[in-house]
Amino acid sequence: MELQAVLMAAGGGSRMTDLTYNTPKPMLPVGNKPLMWYPLNLLERVGFEEVIVITTKEVHKMMSTDPKMKLEPVKMKLDVVCIQEDGDMGTADALRHIQPKIKTDILVVSCDLITDVALHEVVDLFRAHNATLAMLMSKAHEFTETVPGQKGKKKTAEQRDFVGVDQSGKRLLFMANEADMEDGLSIRKSIMRKHPRMHIKTGLVDAHLYCLKKAVVDFLTENKSISSIRGELVPYLVRKQFSKTTNSQKNKDDVDDQNQKKNDGSMNHELLITSRDEPLLQLAQERSCWNDHHGDMSEAYHGGKMRCYVHIMDQGLCYRVNTLAAYIEANRMAPKLFEEPAVHPSAAISERCQMGSDSIIGAQCQVADKTSIKRSTIGNSTIVKEKVKVTNTIIMHGVTIEEGCNIQGSVICSNAVIGRGADLKYCLVGNGQRIEPEAERTNEVIVGTDQLMEI
Amino acid sequence: ELTKEEKQRLRKEKKQQKKNKEKKDEKASRESDKEKKSAAPASQPPTQHTAQKAVPASAPVPLPASEAPVPADKPAKSKAELKAERRARQEAERASKQGKKGEVGQQAATGKAKAPPSELQPVVKRLPEHIQVDNPDVLKKLAKKLERQQVCIYVYYGYKVSLFSHLHQYSRKAPLTQQLSIPSTVIHPAIVRLGLQYSQGIVAGSNARSVALLHAFKQVIRDYTTPPKEELSRDLVNKLKPYISFLNQCRPLSASMGNAIKYIKKEISNIPSQCKEEEAKRKLLNCIECYINEKIVLAAKAIAKYSIEKISDGDVILVYGCSSLVNHILCEAFEKGRKFRVIVVDSRPRLEGREALRRLVQRGISCTYVLISAVSYILPEVSKVFLGAHALLANGYVMSRVGTSQIALVAKAFNVPVLVCCETYKFCERVQTDSFVSNELDDPDDLIVTRKGKTQLEDWQKVDSLGLLNLVYDVTPPDFVDLVITDLGMIPCTSVPVVLRVKNVDQ
Numbered sequence: 001m002e003l004q005a006v007l008m009a010a011g012g013g014s015r016m017t018d019l020t021y022n023t024p025k026p027m028l029p030v031g032n033k034p035l036m037w038y039p040l041n042l043l044e045r046v047g048f049e050e051v052i053v054i055t056t057k058e059v060h061k062m063m064s065t066d067p068k069m070k071l072e073p074v075k076m077k078l079d080v081v082c083i084q085e086d087g088d089m090g091t092a093d094a095l096r097h098i099q100p101k102i103k104t105d106i107l108v109v110s111c112d113l114i115t116d117v118a119l120h121e122v123v124d125l126f127r128a129h130n131a132t133l134a135m136l137m138s139k140a141h142e143f144t145e146t147v148p149g150q151k152g153k154k155k156t157a158e159q160r161d162f163v164g165v166d167q168s169g170k171r172l173l174f175m176a177n178e179a180d181m182e183d184g185l186s187i188r189k190s191i192m193r194k195h196p197r198m199h200i201k202t203g204l205v206d207a208h209l210y211c212l213k214k215a216v217v218d219f220l221t222e223n224k225s226i227s228s229i230r231g232e233l234v235p236y237l238v239r240k241q242f243s244k245t246t247n248s249q250k251n252k253d254d255v256d257d258q259n260q261k262k263n264d265g266s267m268n269h270e271l272l273i274t275s276r277d278e279p280l281l282q283l284a285q286e287r288s289c290w291n292d293h294h295g296d297m298s299e300a301y302h303g304g305k306m307r308c309y310v311h312i313m314d315q316g317l318c319y320r321v322n323t324l325a326a327y328i329e330a331n332r333m334a335p336k337l338f339e340e341p342a343v344h345p346s347a348a349i350s351e352r353c354q355m356g357s358d359s360i361i362g363a364q365c366q367v368a369d370k371t372s373i374k375r376s377t378i379g380n381s382t383i384v385k386e387k388v389k390v391t392n393t394i395i396m397h398g399v400t401i402e403e404g405c406n407i408q409g410s411v412i413c414s415n416a417v418i419g420r421g422a423d424l425k426y427c428l429v430g431n432g433q434r435i436e437p438e439a440e441r442t443n444e445v446i447v448g449t450d451q452l453m454e455i
Numbered sequence: 456e457l458t459k460e461e462k463q464r465l466r467k468e469k470k471q472q473k474k475n476k477e478k479k480d481e482k483a484s485r486e487s488d489k490e491k492k493s494a495a496p497a498s499q500p501p502t503q504h505t506a507q508k509a510v511p512a513s514a515p516v517p518l519p520a521s522e523a524p525v526p527a528d529k530p531a532k533s534k535a536e537l538k539a540e541r542r543a544r545q546e547a548e549r550a551s552k553q554g555k556k557g558e559v560g561q562q563a564a565t566g567k568a569k570a571p572p573s574e575l576q577p578v579v580k581r582l583p584e585h586i587q588v589d590n591p592d593v594l595k596k597l598a599k600k601l602e603r604q605q606v607c608i609y610v611y612y613g614y615k616v617s618l619f620s621h622l623h624q625y626s627r628k629a630p631l632t633q634q635l636s637i638p639s640t641v642i643h644p645a646i647v648r649l650g651l652q653y654s655q656g657i658v659a660g661s662n663a664r665s666v667a668l669l670h671a672f673k674q675v676i677r678d679y680t681t682p683p684k685e686e687l688s689r690d691l692v693n694k695l696k697p698y699i700s701f702l703n704q705c706r707p708l709s710a711s712m713g714n715a716i717k718y719i720k721k722e723i724s725n726i727p728s729q730c731k732e733e734e735a736k737r738k739l740l741n742c743i744e745c746y747i748n749e750k751i752v753l754a755a756k757a758i759a760k761y762s763i764e765k766i767s768d769g770d771v772i773l774v775y776g777c778s779s780l781v782n783h784i785l786c787e788a789f790e791k792g793r794k795f796r797v798i799v800v801d802s803r804p805r806l807e808g809r810e811a812l813r814r815l816v817q818r819g820i821s822c823t824y825v826l827i828s829a830v831s832y833i834l835p836e837v838s839k840v841f842l843g844a845h846a847l848l849a850n851g852y853v854m855s856r857v858g859t860s861q862i863a864l865v866a867k868a869f870n871v872p873v874l875v876c877c878e879t880y881k882f883c884e885r886v887q888t889d890s891f892v893s894n895e896l897d898d899p900d901d902l903i904v905t906r907k908g909k910t911q912l913e914d915w916q917k918v919d920s921l922g923l924l925n926l927v928y929d930v931t932p933p934d935f936v937d938l939v940i941t942d943l944g945m946i947p948c949t950s951v952p953v954v955l956r957v958k959n960v961d962q
Contacts, residue, residue: 001638001640001644002638002639002644003637005638046636046637047635047636047637047638047639047640048638049640118633120633120635120637123632124630124632124651127632127647128655128657130648280666280669281670283666283751283752284658284670285663286779287660287663287666288658288663288664288779289776289777289779289810290657290658291809294809297813297817
């Protein structure tokens with residue numbers, strides 16, 4: 001088998017607690033499908049037949065039992081591995097946990113990725129260059145929608161990521177976060193000598209889709225200090241490409257190094273990324289008249305055994321739904337990814353309602369007369385009474401909206417009840433909340449007091 | 456009288472050839488009808504009707520092409536008319552039965568010229584599919600075959616120059632893998648990786664491709680398990696067929712790869728049925744190792760040994776492109792202490808000479824670098840030309856990177872000896888006299904170059920009358936090659952069929 005898919009669905013959604021305090025992030029509805037469905041659909045479309053899903057017990061229960069949240073019939077075999085919910089387990093820790101199941105190279109996907117990338121582009125880089133790591137990134141889009149609950153202008157950009165690629169735009173040379181750099185960007189001379197032309201990009205979104213060699217998973221089991229793939233493992237691998245020990249051909253020196261540097265004993269395991277018949281591969285590479293760079297005297301790949309590649313998408317959808325703004329944007333764009341009809345056949349929509357063509361109505365909805373629904377997503381089993389105006393809103397499942405409401409630019413979570421005549425603009429109504437009739441709220445986050453964040 | 460005799464003879468011939476030649480029967484009957492109709496005297500000049508197909512002019516098949524002497528002095532006008540009718544009918548039949556064997560018409564001999572039919576019915580070989588791309592029937596057959604093997608078919612790209620419209624042309628931007636499922640189950644992952652590396656040019660060069668192919672086959676054999684009720688010797692060969700089709704679609708197989716595949720298939724089929732699977736696999740892996748060792752590594756050593764005798768101190772050696780064997784020879788000669796300098800000739804769009812230059816300079820050999828347009832300028836300085844080969848054909852022609860024949864031609868004009876270095880496993884039984892019939896078309900977008908920010912050929916597809924041609928191989932006639940250095944020794948170009956015959960006898 002060539003690749004095993006691993007879906008990381010245990011994340012907490014720490015940047016959008018208002019939405020996730022009741023519904024776990026993987027089950028948040030986007031376009032009336034749970035968020036998990038999108039990466040699973042991507043994997044299925046491409047041809048995967050089995051996926052290992054790492055998730056919490058709660059999500060597992062919701063996946064299998066709750067009829068409203070039942071996953072769309074996914075034909076793949078899902079091997080669900082439950083881990084503790086206390087949140088101290090990073091993504092790399094999770095990989096370490098499932099190491100016995102891993103038999104070949106893996107493709108790690110995060111549950112909050114919504115994309116229509118041609119996955120073969122990433123995997124081809126992984127295959128053709130025998131790479132250790134291949135990942136996917138995308139040019140970031142500005143979010144244009146107003147986010148409920150945000151007061152004032154958008155806060156300054158989060159800590160930026162600096163990504164350095166070579167001239168072809170495929171080889172990953174440098175990756176660092178602004179937070180880790182005290183006094184500026186420092187690049188090692190060895191990298192500059194090998195790749196004198198480097199493009200450094202900052203406006204990229206990491207899609208958290210990685211192809212990793214099996215040896216990396218084995219390396220993780222030895223080295224227990226790495227707990228996050230994105231935060232620690234990937235920068236480590238990118239750095240190690242140019243490390244002297246991995247490039248040295250003489251094995252005896254490495255053995256000495258092993259004895260001396262005990263705490264750096266981790267890095268020597270990377271040397272085990274060799275296949276059987278290594279001499280044959282060497283012979284083929286020697287005889288081949290191909291080189292990935294020109295202008296200096298070194299052979300292909302500068303003789304390095306570890307290579308990291310990145311595919312940067314400049315067209316197409318790629319969203320990581322980990323903030324509220326991204327969630328809203330994804331709800332707008334998600335319908336483009338599947339061709340189901342916008343209105344579920346079991347929904348009862350009266351004829352006198354105006355519905356825009358870019359709205360989605362879920363199953364078993366009841367929409368009464370004289371309502372106007374524009375650019376909105378309405379979840380399953382929602383009841384919308386008469387004379388309601390819903391614009392630019394995301395309404396989750398089981399919501400009841402009484403007559404005469406006017407809802408604009410808001411997010412209404414599951415099982416909420418909006419009283420008669422309420423006027424909500426750019427609000428976020430939490431799970432199970434009741435909005436009293438004739439209420440007027442603008443730009444507010446309405447959650448229960450017991451679910452407020454603990455400080 | 457004679458006509459009757461002729462008819463009888465013809466009928467006898469018909470019965471003999473009835474198995475393969477229904478078409479000729481028709482013609483014969485038409486002929487005999489014609490004879491009956493015409494009241495021509497016995498002194499008819501032999502009318503020979505060539506029902507030869509429109510086979511491309513320089514087909515690799517040695518047809519005993521006996522052209523029809525046009526019956527110029529036929530008295531009766533009706534004869535010409537009948538002939539025209541017959542020709543029209545033949546054309547129609549030919550069009551409907553295209554893609555099959557070529558045929559030679561019968562000779563309606565007169566009394567003395569008795570044409571034994573067996574002479575005239577040639578052993579026509581089937582034209583290989585990869586040079587009949589402009590034939591829709593062949594394409595359909597190929598598509599069906601690939602579908603059966605579950606290998607996706609490539610989409611052809613771009614406008615093809617008319618002389619080469621019978622060859623495939625692909626674009627590198629649309630790889631075959633986008634139609635494969637990602638954890639590829641139908642095709643073994645090692646083969647998918649190999650196909651990708653071929654199509655992107657990461658593994659390029661005859662020897663490198665063969666070694667990589669055998670390495671991938673080793674992995675396939677390791678991961679193979681015999682299904683129940685099947686024999687390894689037969690099933691494994693069947694398993695390899697779709698892989699080979701896939702690789703062929705990624706990039707047409709080279710002659711060396713073809714020979715390697717033949718060897719492997721033979722070895723697999725020779726495995727006795729009572730052999731256990733583990734042992735059989737071990738044997739096969741061993742065979743592959745031996746093959747690579749003998750035919751590539753040791754052969755390179757032997758060739759280096761022979762060629763060192765031909766390199767003397769003070770030589771100026773010209774090499775073209777990047778041939779792994781020639782580089783090896785030069786490095787070995789330099790190690791042994793010969794004093795010489797090298798001129799590397801390079802050509803667009805591949806610019807492989809840069810890699811050769813790097814490897815030679817890294818060893819300390821002093822080199823000069825020119826493009827092929829300057830070869831006649833630099834040739835007066837040159838004392839010898841060493842060329843690598845992709846394959847050596849059975850009629851002594853050398854098939855190599857495009858540009859090699861030009862170098863050989865100019866060297867001949869300057870009386871500079873041309874030595875070709877080639878291992879024996881690259882000898883193939885094909886015959887070719889020109890570079891049109893069987894060649895490889897590379898991605899035409901490689902010819903586009905950006906200078907000073909301007910890309911002139913960016914929209915070449917929009918110009919109707921413009922076609923970009925990126926040939927990969929060409930053939931050099933044996934008159935331009937003075938010596939071929941192989942692992943069997945130094946032989947003239949024309950001894951290739953002898954070597955092939957001896958090889959076949961050995962096997």
